[in-house]
Amino acid sequence: MLWLGAYSPGALILPDASPTPAQMYAPRGVFMDDERLVVADTGNHRLLIWHGCPTDDQQPADVVLGQPDFFSEGPNAGGRGPEQGLHLPTGVAVYHG
Numbered sequence: 001m002l003w004l005g006a007y008s009p010g011a012l013i014l015p016d017a018s019p020t021p022a023q024m025y026a027p028r029g030v031f032m033d034d035e036r037l038v039v040a041d042t043g044n045h046r047l048l049i050w051h052g053c054p055t056d057d058q059q060p061a062d063v064v065l066g067q068p069d070f071f072s073e074g075p076n077a078g079g080r081g082p083e084q085g086l087h088l089p090t091g092v093a094v095y096h097g
Contacts, residue, residue, distance in 0.1 A: 021048075
């Protein structure tokens with residue numbers, strides 16, 4: 001069993017104030033197939049994507065969507081506007097085609 005986005009199983013410790021590629025804050029939606037894992041990191045206003053299934057606890061994500069980098073946060077990419085970011089994403093849908 002892997003633990004992604006938290007310090008340890010069942011941890012009630014809030015993550016650091018600054019997001020990282022390996023920590024999530026209030027994750028909600030999840031999508032997984034043979035090629036990727038996608039998680040809506042709701043509290044950090046972003047989607048995190050891992051290529052393939054993570055194999056290690058705290059494995060950092062490979063791609064971030066909704067923020068300019070893995071270390072930024074805030075709704076709509078820190079105020080850059082809804083066309084450049086996300087605001088509390090709660091679901092994930094992936095279209096193949």
